[in-house]
Amino acid sequence: MKQKTPKPDRREYTLMIVPHHTKSVFRICIPIKTIKYTAAALGICLLLLSGTMLNYRFQANAATQDKLELTQLREVNDKQKAQLTELAKATADLQEDMNRLNQLDSDLRRMVNGEEAAETSRSAPARLSNHNGQGGPEVKPNIDQLTSLVKELRAAAIQREESLTNIKSAIASKNERMAVTPSIWPASGEVTSRFGWRNSPWGGGSDWHPGIDIASSYGTPIMATADGTVTNSSWFGGYGNMVEIDHGNGIVTIYGHNSRNAVGVGQHVKKGQVVAYMGSTGMSTGTHVHYEVRVNGTAVNPSSFLQ
Structure with missing residues (x-):
């Protein structure tokens, strides 16, 4: 049995424009297919436009978030740089304190023993107070250098504490010996x-x-x-x-x-x-x-x- 071939849709819409003053009527005939295709095209355009708008909004939000994160990272970075600078300064001050402790250690040993003990160590040479010559390229501190220096200072502090404790014991022992050793005149005369x-x-x-x-x-x-x-x-x-x-x-x-x-x-x-x-x-x-x-x-x- 033969299938019937559908007849093409020949319907159309007529748009009439009736002017005033008895002028000719303007008539436009628009086939139904054209309307359907136009509606489909408009739908597709709307879908594309909606997708584009959504994507733009998403990208805009992402860009705003990235900008905010970048701003925060810059603030954190600036803060960390400031903290590193302060830490470097504090570490340098601590090194100076260790130098003074080293000098004090040496002085105390000379007072106790009459001369500097050979085993006295140094974490750095003592800084001379009557000279201030300094130089060299400026190098910004980094966390690895500071961490290494802090470890060295910590080890030096432990060693210096042990040394000063020994000196304290030696002084106490010497004072005890001096206290019980006759060393002053019994009377004036x-x-x-x-x-x-x-x-x-x-x-x-x-x-x-x-x-x-x-x-x-x-x-x-x-x-x-x-x-x-x-x-x-x-x-x-x-x-x-x-x-x-x-x-x-x-x-x-x-x-x-x-x-x-x-x-x-x-x-x-x-x-x-x-x-x-x-x-x-x-x-x-x-x-x-x-x-x-x-x-x-x-x-x-x-x-x-x-x-």
Whole structure:
């Protein structure tokens, strides 16, 4: 059975324009196909235009977002640059502080040992204060350089802390030794008799004098020449009123011929503390203090201890 071929659509629309004043009527005939094609074309154009508008809006939003992010990144970058500059300055200041600590370390070692210890290290040479010559190209710091420098400074700080701790211990130990080592004059006055052989004040040639005699006014204060513990404070034969102080390490000092003792047995005294008052008790020809230093029971020359 044969299919019928559809007849072409020959419909059309007539557009009439009727002017005034009885002029001719203007007539336009528009085929239905033309209207359909025009409508389809307009639809396609609208779709394309809508897509273009949507894409433009999307691109515009994306560009705005990118611009905002770029602005934020620039702000962050500028802030980071400022922070790096400040960090570099702070690191440089810290390096200067380490240089001063190094110099202090060296000075303290010379004070403790009389000379700089050979093992003293340096993280950088000390900066001279009377010169300011500097130069070289300007190089902006970067994070890797600063991180490396901070690590070096941290290691140097740990090493310096250990070194200063050792120096502190050495100073404390030295101060303890100095405190218990006779090193000051027991009284003000004139030395009337020195350590060793002398012409006997009692006549009959020479005698051995195991200390020094210091003469001054009656009642002149007599001071302990080092820290220690009083082991005797009484009348002791020819010494008269005598004070004996044990300083440890086998060192003992004796103060004789006192008018009055100011300390008792078992009392701990400090260097420079008054322990007696000058007099002329015992075998004495006048007001003075007889001062002795004994090391492991043997009298030694006190002058080697006096400053």
